[in-house]
Amino acid sequence: MSLGAEILQGDRRALARALTLVESDPHAADDIIAEVYPHTGHGVVVGITGAPGVGKSTLVDRLAGQFLARGRKVGILAVDPSSPFTGGALLGDRVRMEGRGSDVFMRSLATRGHLGGLARATPRAIQLLQAFGKDLILLETVGAGQSEVDVMGFADTTIIVVVPGLGDDVQAFKAGILEIGDIFVVNKSDRPGADQTMRELRQMLHLGPQRAWMPPVLAAQAQQDVGVSEIADAILRHSEVRLTDPEQQQRRMQEAERLVRDALAEQLVRRVVNQSQAKGRWHEVLTEVAERRLDPAGAAKALHLDQE
């Protein structure tokens, strides 16, 4: 039986292996994705981001518990940075998870920092989880860098987590993630300054463009499971609004376009590179660019013309 068929039948080991494939070698996974693609796209993908130490992992765990209790099938993807020097990574997000056994499927992804690998792997990982039957996927990334913002682009609902004080909120605004948040959570809301942080956030959101969905600002103490059910409610409300949104069809088309464009770019690059290498042109052109005898765009054009 193919790996794709095994996933569709709910084989956890097959899912784990397929996730490894999409992470390591996207082409090896093309067949699997092709097989399962009709069974993807349902349910809700929730992105959760925020600075280190705001309690994202704990919130993810509590949301998982909350949605499990509501009969949803929960999958988690947790992204941690790889070391730019060694390529290694310490993936510690499981530490915050209460033992939920095999009810929740969680996978830790390292950014691996090359060729936008994560941006390519993430939608495929989501698709695999959906094909496996998960209808509520929690996607957690650390920090507020550009690559995290990109990854959040794959979420249907994006939650920004901050804590009172310590300037975390200011950092969040600086990084421009205010625009991508659909729900704001002020975690550890028993801390001094929580009210002020919530007020400030609301003000800033009101100053922004008016949208059909006004992002709510919610207080929570994830560690104590306080306020988590309200966050879950907001996620489901947002997803209803999204589904009844007349622009929904347009958004689906946009997403399809992005995915196809990405795949196309990837395939074209690979084809050109492979053929150039086969002809021995690749190294030659790289040398010319390195020695400043040819510019990079000129090189790309030359390689591309070679094909025709």
Place this chain on the structure above:
Amino acid sequence: MTEAEEREGTRPIRVLIGKPGLDGHDRGAKVVARALRDAGMEVIYTGLHQTPEEIVEAALQEDVDVVGLSILSGAHLTLVPAVLDLLHAQNMDDVVMVVGGIIPEEDAEELRKLGVKAVFGPGTETDDIVRFTRASVGRA
């Protein structure tokens, strides 16, 4: 092939470092986790006080090549066979299992007989652990 593409094809070695049982001494587990990370591996740390079931489920979900257990509570002859049995039940016998901690030599022999590939006691250099890990998954 460029270096980047080459790296793309070979995924980093993935290792799960687990602490089964009740003891909280995580110094060794963390030093080893860091050394493996610095050697370019992806290390998933489970945290403390994990049951054998939790460790095997994590190893399955994370599709790791190697499971390393750190045990300093003297319960290794109970916990390690439990993890091995569960791995076997999940058809995960290909996963390399290593154990670190305070393990008397007699017990270490017993564990090796059960299928543990290596037992690292106090005083093991992390370089040796890195070398062993690479070799055990055929990436020496």
Place this chain on the structure above:
Amino acid sequence: MAKERRTPSGLEVKPVYRAEDVSADPVRDIGEPGQYPYTRGIHPGMYRDRLWTMRQFAGFGTAKETNERFHYLLRQGQTGLSTAFDMPTLMGYDSDDSRSLGEVGREGVAIDSLRDMERLFQGIPLGEVSTSMTINGPAIILFAMYLAVAEKQGVPWAKVRGTLQADILKEYIAQKEWIFPPEPSMRLIVDMMEFAAKEVPQWNTISISGYHIREAGSTAVQELAFTLADGFAYVEAAMARGMDVDEFAPRLSFFFNSHLSFFEEIAKFRAARRIWARRMRERYGAKNPRSLMMRFHTQTAGCSLTAQQPEVNIIRTAYEALAGVLGGTQSLHTNSMDEVLSLPTEKAVTIALRTQQVLAHEIDVTDTVDPLAGSYFIENLTDRMEAAAEDYFRRIDEIGGVLRGIEIGFFQREIADAAYRYQQEIDHKERLIVGVNAFVEEQEERIPILKIDPTVERSQRDAVQAVRQEREQAAVEAALEGVREAALSGRNLMPPILDAVRAYATEGEIVRTMRAVFGSYREAAVF
């Protein structure tokens, strides 16, 4: 130029020290033994008047076996008892809990109910010995059991002497054996302090411990700074409850590690006393001299022992013990050579105790009080240890205190970094360890090790189930309800827990009752 040398904490060490290297004021900073700021020791006559207490930590298997080891040690000349509990007891699980599988009686003695505690101290008059109990998360329950045994022996609580470790902050920082989240854990400690101040006046309710911080891989400076910072946090918590500082501070005691770097360790002990005395007087307004005196227990460094050539551990331990004595410790545990392999055999424990007896009686280091005072190097190093600790106090204040530091992983990260550095130094042979990366023997000789009887777990499981059968169930339920109410209402938990243990409620049952109110805790991964 010769290579720069540093202590393991990273403090520079010059080849020669001279008078100008000592900035300490001889009167203000060094002073007299038994006088403020107690740099030279808390008693004027130190070991001339009274030797340190030789207190070997013991516990394994069942209460009956450990009771036999206690009697053996007392016969060998040991002067205080120290109890090691097994992991399920430390973590609040009964022996028949599924989480306890394989761990019962392994690392210490298994205690489930008052029945085990009665057996543990059988034939030991609690009015005459002092007992130290290494227990943290569930300390309040074991304390209640000990007091209940005293009651049964007819010993008034006012005569009961001993120490609970009960230092939960260092659990979050280093040893990771917690049960509840930090806030309710702090409350349990203050409950005990409040209760003991009134009812058990000779009891040390808390032993603020650097030992485990060091074992987790910290440097000596970090051990010093983090332990004292924890101490300040307990003082502040008790004062916030409205207790007078002089009411509880005399019963606070400390517990340090003595590692291999001889002079740095001695300087650490001297600096610790001085910092504590100053802070207690200047910041917390303590007036009673006993509140200013830092009393401490010392244990040689388990993490310095090697599995290779284990007999060599006897020598390491002897030097570490000497540092503790020259540093002015009040009591001492010397590790057995085989502790890196398993729990110690009787032979190994005896040699460890003999090591202390040689120190006390054969090499004449007890004749002079603080014999190293005035050494240019020691005084200089003492000053620098103090300054380095003060730096850490400032950083901890900036973060927002100890609890906040734990939450953001500050201590955990500092320790993990130090542990990693230390291991790298060994891997790169910048630090030589005999038998590990130098003077290695091809053929290691094996020494005999202690085997825990595998039937212990079974018999202990049966025993706790028998207790549950025999006791009066209604009384247990009523007592547990009392615990629950107090946990909710904030009333002192000590009296209802005493009632529960008297009714033979098990430790696991009492912990479950409290966990239902307090919740549990998981830490973030900090490497």
